[in-house]
Structures are given as structure tokens and as C-alpha cells.
Amino acid sequence: MSDNAEFSPRIAAFLCNWCSYGAADLAGVSRLQYPPNIQVIRIPCTGRMSPKFILAAFRKGVDGVWVSG
Amino acid sequence: MFARRRFAVLKNLLEYVGIEPGRLHFSWISSAEAEKFQKTVAAVTEAVKALGPAQHMIKDIRKVA
Amino acid sequence: MEAIAQKIREAAKRLLSEGKVDVVIGYAKGSVPMREYPYFAYTPEEAENLTWTSFCCNNLALYTIRRPGRMAVVAQGCVSRNLVNLINENQFKREDLYVIGVNSPGMVDRRKVQALFPGKTITEVIEEPEHLLVKGQGFEQRIERKKFLRSNCLTCVQRNPVISDEMIGEKGPEGHGGNIDNVAAPWEKLIPAERWAELQETLKDCIRCYACRDACPLCYCHVCFVDEAQPQWCGKTQDEADVATFHILRAFHCAGRCTDCGACESACPQGIKMRRLTSKIEKDIRELYGYRPGMEIGATPPMSLFRPNDPQDFIK
Ligand code: SF4
Ligand code: SF4
Numbered sequence A: 001m002s003d004n005a006e007f008s009p010r011i012a013a014f015l016c017n018w019c020s021y022g023a024a025d026l027a028g029v030s031r032l033q034y035p036p037n038i039q040v041i042r043i044p045c046t047g048r049m050s051p052k053f054i055l056a057a058f059r060k061g062v063d064g065v066w067v068s069g
Numbered sequence B: 001m002f003a004r005r006r007f008a009v010l011k012n013l014l015e016y017v018g019i020e021p022g023r024l025h026f027s028w029i030s031s032a033e034a035e036k037f038q039k040t041v042a043a044v045t046e047a048v049k050a051l052g053p054a055q056h057m058i059k060d061i062r063k064v065a
Numbered sequence C: 001m002e003a004i005a006q007k008i009r010e011a012a013k014r015l016l017s018e019g020k021v022d023v024v025i026g027y028a029k030g031s032v033p034m035r036e037y038p039y040f041a042y043t044p045e046e047a048e049n050l051t052w053t054s055f056c057c058n059n060l061a062l063y064t065i066r067r068p069g070r071m072a073v074v075a076q077g078c079v080s081r082n083l084v085n086l087i088n089e090n091q092f093k094r095e096d097l098y099v100i101g102v103n104s105p106g107m108v109d110r111r112k113v114q115a116l117f118p119g120k121t122i123t124e125v126i127e128e129p130e131h132l133l134v135k136g137q138g139f140e141q142r143i144e145r146k147k148f149l150r151s152n153c154l155t156c157v158q159r160n161p162v163i164s165d166e167m168i169g170e171k172g173p174e175g176h177g178g179n180i181d182n183v184a185a186p187w188e189k190l191i192p193a194e195r196w197a198e199l200q201e202t203l204k205d206c207i208r209c210y211a212c213r214d215a216c217p218l219c220y221c222h223v224c225f226v227d228e229a230q231p232q233w234c235g236k237t238q239d240e241a242d243v244a245t246f247h248i249l250r251a252f253h254c255a256g257r258c259t260d261c262g263a264c265e266s267a268c269p270q271g272i273k274m275r276r277l278t279s280k281i282e283k284d285i286r287e288l289y290g291y292r293p294g295m296e297i298g299a300t301p302p303m304s305l306f307r308p309n310d311p312q313d314f315i316k
């Protein structure tokens, strides 16, 4: 992967159902363009977020983690 | 809000053990802020790109077996 | 030391024969030197086995968890702080607990003592006020106690119990003069790659026996995350990612609760210095939220509290 000319990271994005997931939805509906590197995981609330998830994501090989409420 | 304290301590801890600051991001975006969402995705992607592929914390199955 | 031990035995006998408590939790002499172990006296006769030495390294607060009935616990500063933690976390009621308070002289690190005599077997350690007389086959040496204290004891700030129903001996000075801020979070000065290397170096001998977790009075979950199988959050292997996951998450679960009692390090058969992780969190909690765990009954743990002006520059 790293010999590609342009490195394309994989980012796990944990998005709150009520906030950022909604924003992602709206961004889609509004046809806003954003980089395709994020893989969205919907969580019921940012309070559901556990450090286990972050470490598990890193262990499975993502290059970055983004948590958004 | 409780989460904010947890994230603060966790982020500090992960940076303390050597996870680069740009690998882990937090943000607050309301469901009306599609533009902020777009900008944040771009910023997060840029930051991670700049760091290159992750080196640490990855479980390498070949090594374990 | 022996005088204190005698008074602890007397207090325990009195409490048990008067029926005030069902059990007295204290320390008994180990079968090998420097390995005092937790002891449960249910009868006045059993109370004869209680002792108090420089090697009382377990945290007895651990044994109050899910124990029915009234209990008395021999508690120095850190143990009493963990008892307060447990009361604040609603694990038992203050009325069910009788604290036999003792000023801690600072406990001695058996590894530091053993390191003086590489390859030799220590058969006896005799307590003197400021010294330890270490004996083995063909050698005998008097060492200065305070040079061999556990590193967490050197920076302790609360040697007297914060709660006690009865004080054995006099209260003493609160600290040993070490400043925790000089030693806490030793990797903060390093760049990320070096920090990761230090973490690997620190954890490389970990055999995942979980003695550190089992010795800790904060770890009373019915199912610990490392034992969860579906989903499995933490792999069972010796792979660096799995070992690091265990240590990072265990340390994180102690956030705002760890009293730096050192029981985890004392319990580790491999001599892993996991306080390098917990001390970072302890420091953060102190600096970000102005909190020291276990100092007062009724205090809200910092992780179940928030303030509108908590730091949040790290959030976009
Ligand atoms: S490490 Fe965490 S999950 Fe495991 S027993 Fe301790 S507090 Fe509970
Ligand atoms: S993590 Fe270690 S030092 Fe902290 S309370 Fe638990 S046993 Fe004591």
C-alpha cells in the first residue's frame, strides 16, 4: 500500500446518530464533496463511545480514528 | 459532556504512549452543520495522510502465529 | 514494627471476641521472607497470625469487595484511600467497615533488596527501627530501610489513613519527601516514536497473567474487558498490540481512582513498571480537574462529573 504514489489513509469515523451522522446525511443530500477515506460507524450517542472501540480500530489497522458528536 | 472528560484523558494517554497527536480526532458537529462536516473530514484526512500509514498498535497476525 | 503488630493483634482479638466484626483483614507473615500476604482472621485465635512489617505490599481494600457482613481492615494511607473510593462507588457502607488505622512507614521493595544479593537466597529479614538485617547462607548485612522503599512509597503524600475508627500507634509525617511530579509520566519529554519504544521496552516481559489487575482494588468488574470473548476487545496473544491494549485500557479504567498504592507493581511476577502509565493519568486528573482520589467520603469521582469550562481545545 505504501508504495502507491499517493498514500490514501483509512480512517474509522465514529459518528453520533443524532449529531454528526445527521450532518453526514445532510452533507450527502446537499451534494457536498468530501474525501472517501472515512469509514463511518454509527453510534447511538457519543456517550456510547468506548476507548475499546478506538484501540480495536487501531489494532485492525486503520491509520486514524475520528470521533464526532 | 462526561464523554469530554473521558476523551481528554484518553487522548492524553494515547499520545503519552506514542500514538501521534494527528491520528486521533474529536469534534462536535450538529446535524445541521453539513459544511463543518465536510471541512472536518477533509482536515482529518489531511492530518492522517501527513503522518503516513499507522505503525503502532496494529496486530500483525503473521508475527503471532 | 513489632510493637505495632502486637497492637494490631490486640485490637483484632478484641473486635472479634466482642463480635463487633465478622472478620479482620490484615497481613500475615509469608512462608518466604519479604512476602507478607493478606490474611483473614475470623476468630480471636486466628488474630494471633496477624503481623505488620516492611513488606505489607498488598492493598487490603481489594478484599472488602462483595464480602458480606461487617469487616475490619488494617489500613495505612493508600489502603484507606481505596476504601474511601469503594464507599464512594457504593461497594459497601461505611457502617459495615471498621478501619484499624496505621501510619505507613513506607513499604520496602523486595526486588531492590534482592538485587543487592544477586543469585543468593535470602532466608531471613529482621526488622529494626531504621534498618533491615538481611540474612542468608553465609552472609548477613544491615541495610538502611529508606533506601529500599518502593518507588510509589517514596512519592506518597498520604501515609496516615484518611478514615479510621481506631488508630494504632502515632500518626506520622504524611510524606517521604519525594515529589510525584518529578517522576510521574516519565515519557512526556520524548517524541512519539521514542514513547512507543519505551512502552514496548516496559511491557516486553509481560506474560498477561493479570496479577496486576487482580491485586488492584479498583478492578472489581464481574467480567473484565480482557475476558470478554464476544466481541473480543483485547486479543489473548503476546502480540505487542494486544499487550499494549490491555495495559492502556487497564490504566484508563483506573482514571480518577488510582491512589498510586503500588499493589499492581508489587504483584507482578515479571517486575513490569505499569505505574509509568497510571502515573500519567493520575497527574492529568490532578492537573485538569484538581482531584486526588480517595481523600474524602462523598467526593464525586472526576470521571462521573463535568464542568462547563472543562478543557476542550483538543476537540474541533
Ligand atoms: S481492567 Fe478494567 S475491565 Fe478489567 S477489572 Fe479492571 S476496571 Fe474492570
Ligand atoms: S492501578 Fe496499581 S497503584 Fe493504582 S490503585 Fe490499582 S493497584 Fe494501586
Ligand code: SF4
Residues within 6 Å of the ligand: C205, C206, C207, C208, C209, C210, C211, C212, C213, C267, C268, C269, C270, C271, C272, C274
Ligand atoms: S502482573 Fe505483570 S506480567 Fe502479569 S499481566 Fe500484569 S504486567 Fe503483565
